[in-house]
Every structure is written in structure tokens, then in C-alpha cells.
Amino acid sequence: MPTIRFTTSDREVTFPDGDEVNLLRVAIRNDCxxxxxxxxxxxxxxxxxxxxxxxxxxxxxxxxxxxxxxLLGHGYRLACQTYVVGDVTVAWxxxxxxxxxxxxxxxxxxxxxxxxxxxx
Amino acid sequence: MTELLSQPEFRLALENAIxxxxxxxxxxxxxxxxxxxxxxxxARWAENxxxxxxxxxxxxxxxxANTPESARGAKDFLLQNMYEEELSDVRHTDLLIxxxxxxxxxxxxxVDIENATAVTRGLQGWCYxxxxxxxxxxxxxxxxxxxxxQVPSIYxxxxxxxxxxYGFTEDETEFFDLHITADEIHGERGYQIVxxxxxxxxxxxRCLQLVGHGAEARFSYTKALYDTYVMKPDTPxxxxxxxxx
Ligand code: FES
Numbered sequence: 527m528p529t530i531r532f533t534t535s536d537r538e539v540t541f542p543d544g545d546e547v548n549l550l551r552v553a554i555r556n557d558c559x560x561x562x563x564x565x566x567x568x569x570x571x572x573x574x575x576x577x578x579x580x581x582x583x584x585x586x587x588x589x590x591x592x593x594x595x596x597l598l599g600h601g602y603r604l605a606c607q608t609y610v611v612g613d614v615t616v617a618w619x620x621x622x623x624x625x626x627x628x629x630x631x632x633x634x635x636x637x638x639x640x641x642x643x644x645x646x
Numbered sequence: 647m648t649e650l651l652s653q654p655e656f657r658l659a660l661e662n663a664i665x666x667x668x669x670x671x672x673x674x675x676x677x678x679x680x681x682x683x684x685x686x687x688x689a690r691w692a693e694n695x696x697x698x699x700x701x702x703x704x705x706x707x708x709x710x711a712n713t714p715e716s717a718r719g720a721k722d723f724l725l726q727n728m729y730e731e732e733l734s735d736v737r738h739t740d741l742l743i744x745x746x747x748x749x750x751x752x753x754x755x756x757v758d759i760e761n762a763t764a765v766t767r768g769l770q771g772w773c774y775x776x777x778x779x780x781x782x783x784x785x786x787x788x789x790x791x792x793x794x795x796q797v798p799s800i801y802x803x804x805x806x807x808x809x810x811x812y813g814f815t816e817d818e819t820e821f822f823d824l825h826i827t828a829d830e831i832h833g834e835r836g837y838q839i840v841x842x843x844x845x846x847x848x849x850x851x852r853c854l855q856l857v858g859h860g861a862e863a864r865f866s867y868t869k870a871l872y873d874t875y876v877m878k879p880d881t882p883x884x885x886x887x888x889x890x891x
Contacts (some may be wrong), residue, residue: 564730565832
């Protein structure tokens, strides 16, 4: 059975052969401690560094590519967007928060709440 | 008298309450995944789906109001879920309308409930009734575990065929891509909340009953789409379908 190793929280979780599992879902279900917020690939709170087994992660789709940009090339993935099919080891900064404040969410809120003059 | 189930037993029972009634196995879902539908069918799907998922934040808001301060984690989950649905990025219903327009229908037709089937209207009404009237934990079981947690298993089959077989773009189908992962996490948090807060045999049994009802409702809704738009019996909706370009 494949194993996901969460080195930052010193946890290991196995899953059945042939399954394709969502990394953040596994972490939540087994209290492995990956921080998260939006679950939609927007905030980046759940970024993890894949220390081993990146070939067992399903390739990133558009939302993850857009959010992580260059970090993808440095071995980072968003746990909420990542599906895993084999042995993988991941780590993260336990205190990490959203990737940046000037996100699309802020733009959206401005659009909803502020007039043109207010934002000028 | 029924005993209180342990959390692992209760989780298994919740999962079993959905089994055999999964919407991914309803006729419309199967035809979709097998590449047997057309853009016109998807247009009709979007015109119905809007009236089921469009008020999802409203449903959650009723549950939020019924959730006590002592269940702060559950309240925060509901609020975050509403925020993601409406404000954090493109509003999810706008993503659905973007897909609908790519299928040849219009925003006006999508938001007009006259274009939904009676079963869709029934599903919407059931969701409102559960959200307003049930204990927060049984409502969460019904709407998040029974309905929302099924979404990834449905869309993970349907999304790739939209790109590969039906020729939609990633932009047109963002609604599906988004929900594959978001509802995976919402579903898991929903399970956690229900496991933690259904602390009596009565609450557990009511959760199991409503998860079953929710799964049946979604299955029936999906099947009705096939019966109405693919089989085309004599049960038209009020507004006739326009000829699509
Ligand atoms: S939790 Fe926000 S990007 Fe994954």
C-alpha cells in the first residue's frame, strides 16, 4: 500500500493500491496538520514541498499552475489541488499563511464594496 | 433502542447511506461520461443546476444561524464555504453561467426557474427545508455529506470528457475543475463536523436518514434530466427549449 509521509508533523498515512487520493483531504482526515483555507487553489495557504515521490503526484491543472507559478519548478504543490497515486513525502512551514494579500479575493471585494472614487 | 455508534462505525454507516444511490451512476451522469450528450443537453443541465446550487450559500446561512457558538469550528467552516462560493474569486454561479453560455444558452434562461424541471424545484425546496428546520448537525449531514461530498466523484469523471470529447476549453469548464477539489475538502470537513457533533443515537440516526434522502434526491434530480431532455417524454418544462446555434 502506498504511503504519504508528512514530515513536518511526523505522520504517515497509507492508502489502498490503485487509489488516487487528494493530499489535503488525507491530511485533514488524519489530522496531519497541513494549514489550509480556501480549498480552491486560490490562497496558497496549503503549499507543500514535495521532498520525494513527485512522480506519484498527478500533474497540476490550471488553477495550481496559475497560483504557484515558479514555485512549481521548485518542487512545491498546493495540497488541496494535488492528487497522489503512490509513495510521496511532503513538508511545509507550520506557520505559513496565504501567499499574498493582494490576491484576486481582495480585488473582488473591492469591486463589490467600494465605489470607483473609493478605490481611486 | 439504537446504541451510540463509535466514530469509525458512524463514518462507515454514513458512507453506506450514500452507496447504491450515487448521482455519478444516474442515467444522465453515465451518458455524460460516455460522451453521448450534446451541448444542448448541457445547456439544459446548466439551466437546472443553477437552481440547485445557486442558493447553496442561502442554505448554509440558515445552518450557520442554527449552529451554536460552542460549535465554533463548524460555524467557521460554514462561513468560509459561503465566502468561497460567493466572494473569494469569481462567483461560482458565474462560472456555471459561463459554461451555460458556452453551451449556447443565456444568463436569462439560466436564472429563470421556469426552465427547471419539477424535480429540480423539489430538490431546491428540500435543501431549503432541511437547512431551515433541522438541527445544525443533521442539516450538515444532509447537505454537505449527502450532497456536496458526492461532487468530486461525479466531476472527476465528467470534467476530462468535457475537454477531450466535447471540445470545451479549460476556461469554459472552470466550474467543474474548481468543484472537484473544493468539494473534496468541504466533504471531508463535513464528515468531521458530523462525527464530532452527532453525540446521541437519535442525532446519528437522523443524520443517516437525511444522508440517504439527500443522495436519493440528487440521484432523482440527475435521472430526471435524462428522462426530460434525453428520453424526451411528454413532460416539457414551461418554457420551450430554444433552437440553439
Ligand atoms: S487551501 Fe487555499 S490554495 Fe489550497
